[in-house]
Amino acid sequence: MYEKTYYATHPSMMSRATNDELRDRYLVSKLFRAGQVVLTYSHGERFVIGGAVPGATPLTLPRQADPASAKDHSLLERRELGIVNIGAVEGTVVVDGEAFRLARYDALYVPMGTRDVTFSGEGARFYLLSVPAHRVYPLRKVTLADREPMYRGSREASNERTIHQLILPHTCLSASLCLGLTRLEPGSVWNTMPPHIHERRSEIYLYFDLNDDHRVFHFMGQADSLRHIIMRNEEAVISPPWSVHMGAGTSNYSFVWAMAGENLDYNDMDVLDLCQLR
Numbered sequence: 375m376y377e378k379t380y381y382a383t384h385p386s387m388m389s390r391a392t393n394d395e396l397r398d399r400y401l402v403s404k405l406f407r408a409g410q411v412v413l414t415y416s417h418g419e420r421f422v423i424g425g426a427v428p429g430a431t432p433l434t435l436p437r438q439a440d441p442a443s444a445k446d447h448s449l450l451e452r453r454e455l456g457i458v459n460i461g462a463v464e465g466t467v468v469v470d471g472e473a474f475r476l477a478r479y480d481a482l483y484v485p486m487g488t489r490d491v492t493f494s495g496e497g498a499r500f501y502l503l504s505v506p507a508h509r510v511y512p513l514r515k516v517t518l519a520d521r522e523p524m525y526r527g528s529r530e531a532s533n534e535r536t537i538h539q540l541i542l543p544h545t546c547l548s549a550s551l552c553l554g555l556t557r558l559e560p561g562s563v564w565n566t567m568p569p570h571i572h573e574r575r576s577e578i579y580l581y582f583d584l585n586d587d588h589r590v591f592h593f594m595g596q597a598d599s600l601r602h603i604i605m606r607n608e609e610a611v612i613s614p615p616w617s618v619h620m621g622a623g624t625s626n627y628s629f630v631w632a633m634a635g636e637n638l639d640y641n642d643m644d645v646l647d648l649c650q651l652r
């Protein structure tokens with residue numbers, strides 16, 4: 375049921391890793407395939423990272439396959455799920471019989487204990503992120519208008535961007551999942567600059583709104599020995615808790631960031647000074 379498993383890694387595994395090894399360990403690609411639900415599994419915070427692209431017929435979130443004791447139980451038996459529509463067209467997500475229409479950039483928080491989730495709407499592209507949960511929080515649709523955005527960076531520094539906190543305690547309650555959307559202004563290319571590390575949470579970035587002939591150079595690793603992965607539109611990258619995560623595009627773009635771990639405190643991060651980077 376999981377197309378690929380990403381194992382937890384040690385920072386010392388960075389220095390001698392080839393570019394292909396880095397891509398194999400951290401890059402999550404081909405999540406958005408017409409008529410399919412694609413799920414991958416990361417041992418870091420036990421994130422399920424997936425995509426659902428419905429065609430003429432609706433798609434269903436798969437049920438658990440393993441272990442035998444959980445076979446055919448809901449995937450969300452002990453998990454919560456965040457959904458963001460990154461497609462240009464509105465789509466519908468039905469959660470235990472209740473329908474939610476998600477326009478571009480709308481998100482849905484789906485609580486632990488949910489039995490059935492289906493996706494429909496040709497042209498909608500649903501990005502899926504699930505982590506283990508310990509209690510039930512209300513099912514809720516979240517839009518960019520639900521909270522005052524955070525404006526960061528400047529045009530002069532090529533990092534003028536708007537950060538939308540979609541699933542965080544002041545916008546939408548959750549057990550462990552934090553999720554948001556950041557959009558860069560035309561002419562701005564740097565995200566998360568200056569960069570940071572948060573040892574108590576892992577993070578997943580999904581880059582999108584990027585034309586096929588453009589790329590994002592995503593930087594990761596410890597501050598004094600950064601590496602990079604060159605990413606295309608609609609690819610995700612896993613950032614272990616010990617890693618920087620920042621990028622520069624050959625154009626502007628958007629990205630969904632999602633975190634889970636020890637706390638739900640967005641500001642629990644150590645901001646790095648540029649002189650610490652090597």
Ligand SMILES: O=C[C@H](O)[C@@H](O)CC(=O)C(=O)O
Pocket residue numbers: 526535537554555556565566567572577619631633643
């Ligand atoms: O831990 C927080 C995340 O890395 C993002 O919110 C950073 C981001 O959107 C940005 O600065 O552009």
Ligand SMILES: [Zn+2]
Pocket residue numbers: 570572577619643
């Ligand atoms: Zn971060």
